[in-house]
Amino acid sequence: MSTTTAQRTAAPVSMANAGYRTLWRWHFYAALFVMPFLVILAITGTLYCFQPQIEPLLYPHRLIVEPQATPTLTQDTLLAKARAAMPADAAAVTAVIAQAPDRSAEFIFRLADGEKQSVYVNPYSGEVLGTLSVEHRFIQVDRMLHRKLLLGKPGELLMELAACWTLVMIGTGVALWWPREKTTAKDALVPRFALKGRALWKNLHAVMGIWLALGALAFVLTGLPWSGSWGKQFKALATRANLGAPAGSWGGLPLRSTLPGTQASIQGQPMHHMDNAHDSKMESMPGMVMDDLPLPITPWAVGNAPVPASADTRALQALPLGPVVALVASLGVTRGYNLVLPASPSGVYTVSYFPDDPQQERTLYLDQYSGAVLKDIRYGDYGAVSKAVSYGTSLHMGRYFGVANQILCAAISLGLAGMAATGCVMWWKRRPQRSLGAPARERCAPPMRGWKSGLVLLGIVFPLMGATLLAVWLADRTIFGRASRQAA
Known part of the structure; x- marks a missing residue:
């Protein structure tokens, strides 16, 4: 009778925890790959957030x-x-x-x-x-570490993969934390410091993770549009759907190209209003886009936008820098911007204004001889996706609402680094000798169709991640699977 009773009482517990080890196993694999990169992202991201305060102290x-x-x-x-x-x-x-x-x-x-x-x-x-x-310079090295580990394209792809696998880590982490049986909301959301040993580290890891999950998700989703592989494809798709860059920035009609009034001049030189972007002298220079220009950063919406060309009138003298700055001020952009100088007789003055408030973003192209505004691209000209990315970028960089935004980003970033530390401690305390230490596979795991569908969907949306998901699944079935069954 005692055996039968024990089996009956154990059955609900077993059912309640069905699939737990499967989720834990995938959480382990995701964290194993992500955590080293997460520490680097946390430290470099925090430093980059405080660029306005750090650089004046350094130089x-x-x-x-x-x-x-x-x-x-x-x-x-x-x-x-x-x-x-x-x-x-x-x-x-x-x-x-x-x-x-x-x-x-x-x-x-x-x-x-x-x-x-x-x-x-x-x-x-x-x-x-x-x-x-x-x-x-320090901040630029920090930024390149954050984006590509100073390894060029391979590093950029690694960071993109780490961001994608973070989504798996977040999803499985939330599922593992989800209150089971008689767990109260307080136990799930408040650390229990009365615990000892590995149980304390596990509790701290779970509670920290659930508080940081939303911020980590926001970091991933706002950072991926800037990635070197998926981000470029996403931008191209948004543009084809008329949700990304404005049509005028891709070689169509100029945007806001007519200045107020009927005539203006700079140092006695007339400025002609350019209303027709299809003139042969107005076509964009082949291959030259905003991201090719010597700018520290440009708005996401116009990064791949072709740069127009000045009418190559070598008989005229190019405008000096001072009058151009005065013209830009008259157009409403007074300070805090980068002005790229013409690099050829057909080059243009390019103004890139990338302020904290995304709605004030501005990109201007000025003819170097006449001062004519060839294109004037503003936030209101962006597609819906580009508007969302602009806000996400400002929040991601800690710029949108000042110091409070910086502190919030730093707290999330350093909290995620703390998650990496607690996860390593938990693994160290339970690690088996001469083994990876992945959680044992369940003997009778449930189908978990929703979880599998989610992984397939992630693999389709992020093809690079899909390839690694398949590789991990095969390794788990062949190499790590044998060790797991032996351990079990």
Whole structure:
């Protein structure tokens, strides 16, 4: 009787936990791959979030100047000072129009070997404050670690895979945490510090995970559109569905190309309004897109947009930098933007304004001879997908609502690094010798059709992940499966 009673009482428990080990096994595989990358993403992402605070501390003598009551020197004078400090074969490619009166003027030059260097000039005195390598400055190295592990395309694909597998880790983690039997909401959401040993680490891991799950999901979904493989395909698909970049940014009609009024001039030169983008001289330069320009970052919606060309009128003198900056200010963009200088007789002045508020994003192309606005792309011109990505990017980078956004992003990022640490401790405490330590396979696992359908769907939406999912499944059935059955 005691045996029969025990079997009857054990049956509900067994049914209640059916599928638990299967979920745990997949959670283990996902975490095994993701956790090292998650630590790197957490640390580099937190540092990048605080770029506005970190860089002035690292380079105060280059970036920071004493504000003065006297007017600043003209942009052309400052550019000439910067040019004099560089080798004769260096080409000025970008002017960074400062956002605050205590910031130096920055000009980016491309050297003969292809390297880019920033030159910093005091806007009040014209004193050259120093230079910095664009590629090797601290925040840029941090950003490249975050995006591609400093490994180029292979690193970029690895980070994309890590982001996709994080979705598996989140899904299985939530399923494992889901309260079973008589577990109360308090037990599920509040750490139980009275526990000891591995039970305490498991409880901390589960509670931290459920509080961080939504933030981790938001990080993944807002970061994937910028990935090198899936992100590009997603952008192309959104564009074909008229939900991505505005039509004008892809070579169609110009957007907002007519300036207010009927005529304007810069230093006595008339500015003609360009209302027809199909003129042969207005076609985009072959292969040149916004992401090819020397810009630190551009709005997602216009990254692959072809750059238009100036009418190649070599008889006319190209406009100096100062009047162009004044024109941009008259169009409503006064400071805090990057201005790419024309690199050829048919090149254009390109304005990339990428502020904290996505609705203020702006991309302008100006004819270098007449100052005509060739294209003026604004947030309102974006498709629905691009608008959503713009907001997601601002939140992801900790820029949308100031310091509070930075702190929130840092808390989520460092919390995820803590999840990696607690997961490693749990594995270490239960690890078997000379074995991977994957949870044993269930002898009578339920069909779990919903879970399998979800994995298949993820594999279809993210093909690169689908290939690795299949590889892990085959390895689990052949290599790790034998060890699991022996352990069980």
